[in-house]
Amino acid sequence: MEFTITNVILLFAVLLVIAVITTKFSSRLGLPSLVFFIAVGMALNHYIYFDNAYLAQLFGILALIVILFEGGLTTKWCHVRKVLLPSASLATIGVIATTLIIGFFATYILELEWLEGMMFGAIVGSTDAAAIFAVLGNKNIRTKLKATLEAESGSNDPMAIFLTVSFITLIQSHEMNFLSLVLSFFWEMGIGLVLGLLWGKVAVWMINKINLDSSGLYPVLSLALAVLTYSTVSFVHASGLLAVYVMAIFVGNSDLTYRTSIIRFNEGFGWMMHILMFILLGLLVFPNQLVSIAWQGMALALLLMFVARPIGVFLSMMFMKYSFQEKVFISWAGLRGAVPIVLATFPLIAGLEHSQMIFNVVFFVVFTSALFQGATISVLAQKLGFTGETKAPAPYSLELVSIGRTNSEIVEMTIEEGSAVVGKELRELELPEDTLITAIIRGNKIVTPRGTTSLQAGDILYVLVTKAQRETAKQIILEG
Structure with missing residues (x-):
């Protein structure tokens, strides 16, 4: 050739x-x-x-x-x-x-x-x-x-x-x-x-x-x-x-x-x-x-x-x-x-x-x-007993992206056991301006966020937030 x-x-x-x-x-x-x-x-x-x-x-x-x-x-x-x-x-x-x-x-x-x-x-x-x-x-x-x-x-x-x-x-x-x-x-x-x-x-x-x-x-x-x-x-x-x-x-x-x-x-x-x-x-x-x-x-x-x-x-x-x-x-x-x-x-x-x-x-x-x-x-x-069951694929897949020139992005946050926000409703969180919780992954289900939705340990939140407010949003959501 x-x-x-x-x-x-x-x-x-x-x-x-x-x-x-x-x-x-x-x-x-x-x-x-x-x-x-x-x-x-x-x-x-x-x-x-x-x-x-x-x-x-x-x-x-x-x-x-x-x-x-x-x-x-x-x-x-x-x-x-x-x-x-x-x-x-x-x-x-x-x-x-x-x-x-x-x-x-x-x-x-x-x-x-x-x-x-x-x-x-x-x-x-x-x-x-x-x-x-x-x-x-x-x-x-x-x-x-x-x-x-x-x-x-x-x-x-x-x-x-x-x-x-x-x-x-x-x-x-x-x-x-x-x-x-x-x-x-x-x-x-x-x-x-x-x-x-x-x-x-x-x-x-x-x-x-x-x-x-x-x-x-x-x-x-x-x-x-x-x-x-x-x-x-x-x-x-x-x-x-x-x-x-x-x-x-x-x-x-x-x-x-x-x-x-x-x-x-x-x-x-x-x-x-x-x-x-x-x-x-x-x-x-x-x-x-x-x-x-x-x-x-x-x-x-x-x-x-x-x-x-x-x-x-x-x-x-x-x-x-x-x-x-x-x-x-x-x-x-x-x-x-x-x-x-x-x-x-x-x-x-x-x-x-x-x-x-x-x-x-x-x-x-x-x-x-x-x-x-x-x-x-x-x-x-x-x-030798060093393996468990085969890992199951994640029940969710969400692309995290920045939103064009708006300087916003979707970030992933996981609610840990014992977090101060566990049991709180979303409307109780004083989130920064222009911050929106777009989806909540709970077990094998996707929960549509509403003001009355209560957060649970293990919840995975996808949050739309501006780059400048990312740290503030994380502190409020993860630490309460």
Whole structure:
């Protein structure tokens, strides 16, 4: 087929449609969608020659920014706060332990130098949140475990990147300054955390205060601020990905105007970047080269799943209040995904001696992990009693929008148990001028608001309010 502009656009459209449809089948088969996306990329490899590691890395990092930002936006701080210590331990001690163990095996199995083996361990040391929860789907997994896996997956990427870059530097320079590495680690993580919080505050202020002509620009502004966070933090040699995740959690848990539009836009854009990233990374792999490293890749994948990851989890959570079964589940739920494959492009760009072989083995390990662990995570969760009934879809769906240039919007407010307004009639609420309660969701029913309607705990109110009066309206409705 001749690759004209029209044909390329047609191919792009067909790929997106196929990828979206495969996500439906992946959830039914219990497999992470990344398996299908990578397979599509590998299939296209027969028709499209692509070996530009630099372009793949650039696109991969941009995709990771979007994916981490979207994940942070939907992360509930009240859940993460309770598992902050274990998830932080998993993201640091767990990754280091996994790196050292699998790096030891890789040194002998792949016949590498010690630093090259440790670099391989660092590359496959982090887990992938998107892959994990694509497999779990709508399973009602225990909040404690879900929050732990979510926080670990969102925060362990910077550690894996730091270790990988450090080992590459050591391989190229042949000089090892442990003090410099330790100081560099604390600088990257500490400054990344602080600047992530600062950028989060800036983002919330800008989104809530700037009056744009179209509500559709606010999601674009939020994404632009996420990319700006990564670039400015990376410019001072700190962890840009950690900063993006922290910034997103802060933004997602703040009182934000146009929240629904921002979250839905980034969710859709995150899926598209996820799809395109894995297809692009699949194009980098030549299937005939995987045959020559099949047994090495399989051996390292099994050692990662059954030895390195479990030891890393149990070691890092030794003094945590988690049962043996919970640690087993967290160990098995450590799917590898986007980050290891993106990190595997670093040695390629650096021009290291065994970089292509390492990339192929990393790809094999990630694909195998996703295939075997991905197909069994849901089953294991059910066997261990960590899932409840399948979550029912919401009985309501209401688009929250801004009303053109009137600077008004519809916001969602939930009446909590014990609120001062419980039992009050709507006419008793002294709402600001130009504020209107448009709908009340009560259980599975939509209640038409009237002056005599009494509020109950659990009611979800949709309120039309001007931007200037939003805070006042929320205080009156939620606090009485």
